[in-house]
Amino acid sequence: MWRDPEMSEKLHTVRAYDDALLDLDQSIEKMGALATKLLMDSLVALESRNNALARRVIEQDSQIDAIERHVDEAALGLIALRQPMAADLRHIAAAMKIAGAIERIGDLAKNIAKRSLEIDSDTGLQDKILSLRQMMGLVERQFGQVLKSYAMRDADLAESVWRQDAEIDNLYRLFFRALLTFMMEDARNIGPCAHLMFIAKNLERVGDHTTNIAEKVVFMVRGEAPSDERPRGTVGD
Amino acid sequence: MWRDPEMSEKLHTVRAYDDALLDLDQSIEKMGALATKLLMDSLVALESRNNALARRVIEQDSQIDAIERHVDEAALGLIALRQPMAADLRHIAAAMKIAGAIERIGDLAKNIAKRSLEIDSDTGLQDKILSLRQMMGLVERQFGQVLKSYAMRDADLAESVWRQDAEIDNLYRLFFRALLTFMMEDARNIGPCAHLMFIAKNLERVGDHTTNIAEKVVFMVRGEAPSDERPRGTVGD
Numbered sequence A, B: 001m002w003r004d005p006e007m008s009e010k011l012h013t014v015r016a017y018d019d020a021l022l023d024l025d026q027s028i029e030k031m032g033a034l035a036t037k038l039l040m041d042s043l044v045a046l047e048s049r050n051n052a053l054a055r056r057v058i059e060q061d062s063q064i065d066a067i068e069r070h071v072d073e074a075a076l077g078l079i080a081l082r083q084p085m086a087a088d089l090r091h092i093a094a095a096m097k098i099a100g101a102i103e104r105i106g107d108l109a110k111n112i113a114k115r116s117l118e119i120d121s122d123t124g125l126q127d128k129i130l131s132l133r134q135m136m137g138l139v140e141r142q143f144g145q146v147l148k149s150y151a152m153r154d155a156d157l158a159e160s161v162w163r164q165d166a167e168i169d170n171l172y173r174l175f176f177r178a179l180l181t182f183m184m185e186d187a188r189n190i191g192p193c194a195h196l197m198f199i200a201k202n203l204e205r206v207g208d209h210t211t212n213i214a215e216k217v218v219f220m221v222r223g224e225a226p227s228d229e230r231p232r233g234t235v236g237d
Helices: A005-047 A051-082 A086-118 A126-152 A155-163 A165-185 A187-222 B005-047 B051-082 B086-118 B126-152 B155-163 B165-185 B187-222
Strands: none
Touching: A005 A051, A005 A086, A005 A126, A051 A086, A051 B051, A051 B086, A086 A126, A086 A187, A086 B051, A126 A155, A126 A165, A126 A187, A155 A165, A155 A187, A165 A187, A165 B187, A187 B165, A187 B187, B005 B051, B005 B086, B005 B126, B051 B086, B086 B126, B086 B187, B126 B155, B126 B165, B126 B187, B155 B165, B155 B187, B165 B187
């Protein structure tokens, strides 16, 4: 069969470009799965006072950092070499931003694991940790949904994630107030409860990063940001 | 005078490229100055219980966000159109990352201002806030130095900033412990001191972002990351 060498070259270039875009998405998926695992493990380590597991979370976070560096390099390389058009440029820019957000979620999981190591007393901690489990359930669901919205290019799903962040914020506020009362009831609770406050805040921040990712997905798919102001409640940053 | 139109065109292109790079640097400088101002103002608002000032900090943070968006768009446009070589690509990529870090520093200032509004009691707060002033002094100095290191392309200065983050971490730990004892002494301190804990944590995180910026500057100038492990202390994320 006769083949046009120029056409073959073009097809090859197109294939390499598509492969590179696919690689970005697979890297994001891998980062997301790893960050989810570290988050879950950090809470299990806290609940079961499992210091070995906490240390593994701390170690594994560097894997997420490495994938982020890969995404950044691949994305900048793609932009420089291929000069992508609007939609692809939005895709590549979104991948970089989302990788950055997932990297910070990994940091937050690591931070929970570090705090778990620092909480030495476990007396009466169990009932207080229950609310964290509830927050984590919401946070994990939202983060999973936003990763799916990126993979499926589903702006509607991303927008629904974006709207639901207020639930996490509300749980955080309730838990924060409960912790204050535990501290007031018994001064021995103050140290461990201070750590639990920061852990709850970390989960709330995972929710914030999830919301930011949702915004990037909406912009990537539609070329414009979500239409109205996000319902917010806390003093969250 | 006779002018070669092709050479003139080339010079024009080079000039536009240099102008674009200069614009990136000026945007970073503007963001840095604004973030510094918001940080300082947030602490003054807290110290003087000045709610009007706190609200101004919260409002002005959106200006930083707007400059970050400008940096991102300008940087991606530059990469796509000019296909910059290694050193320029490092410069542009660093500008994006640094803009992201400064944006988060702005968020932290905004968060301090929001917490300042939430602290209703001011009884006995003054002496506890003194340590925050000390932390802020260090944080502001470090942030100022790292912005200078970016503007001057001074990797040695950036590396010295990078090494000094441990000082901020140490002050944070001391203050955190002091706050725990205030809480234990008097249950009425628990609410306000919990906010002060988060404010101190925010300053410590400004230090972390400053350190990240320092790493980017070192990489931008030298093409490689700082040589050894950074001395660290806290459970910081």
